[in-house]
């Protein structure tokens with residue numbers, strides 16, 4: 001039997017995730033959205049593309065959660081996207097209602113599913129989804145770190161003219177402007193970033209990475225990034241379904257790691273068929289640890305506001 005991935009929210013990120021996932025041919029896909037006809041139309045359109053690209057899988061669009069029954073993975077992208085001038089935190093209360101509902105409905109039909117949360121502010125939404133669904137914390141993970149690290153990798157690649165495959169960057173922390181790009185651990189074919197880039201260029205890349213989401217929001221004017229976020233979710237879904245034991249930067253539940261408790265936060269997380277298998281801890285400098293604590297304080301503040 002094929003794997004099944006349900007994507008809640010068939011907007012830009014949700015439907016682009018379906019596109020990337022279909023190309024990998026690793027699961028049947030269900031798209032759910034509140035807009036009538038839209039998920040059905042997108043699913044059918046993508047289904048009709050498959051003979052051309054030679055992929056066999058089933059796509060279903062629906063306005064009802066029944067269609068998600070027995071999913072292996074639930075991806076939550078439903079919500080409002082940022083507009084220029086809005087921070088991810090501005091979305092907090094509106095998106096909390098949407099994610100609460102999505103978690104309640106999906107867990108009824110897929111009690112064993114693993115949740116991948118994308119809706120912003122995603123560290124907080126992952127926390128909320130885990131509490132509402134009432135599943136063990138290893139079965140919920142938030143997407144942010146893969147995206148933030150990919151942005152940093154793209155900027156380094158553009159700067160140096162070196163293949164993205166040689167560039168390894170690691171970004172920790174909450175998915176906000178306080179995120180912590182780990183320049184010491186990042187490298188180009190093993191050469192530390194700090195040795196290959198002049199300090200001013202490295203500082204500029206760090207800053208651009210932190211503001212990477214906002215840069216796209218300002219350019220698009222309506223809506224936020226979706227190609228790179230969707231590619232990031234796809235990599236996480238692939239790691240889980242194929243039980244790859246792959247270490248990816250992702251928002252995972254912390255119980256003492258990095259000195260943090262009862263929070264979803266961006267850390268290196270090993271992903272496999274059981275979701276988050278293990279969290280890895282870098283030895284951080286004092287400055288890095290301070291930056292991480294600052295980022296965590298922002299996430300904890302928003303979690304507290306929700307009174308979950």
Ligand code: APR
Nearest residue numbers: 009010011012013014033034077078079080081118119120
């Ligand atoms: N149930 C199902 N779908 C919903 C609900 C709901 N209660 N409320 C909203 N949606 C749907 C919308 O109808 C829309 O199609 O969620 C979709 C969101 O899609 P977009 O507006 O295109 O936004 P997108 O760019 O995909 O971003 C979605 O992901 O990256 C984050 O910050 C981003 O929180 C935002 C989310």
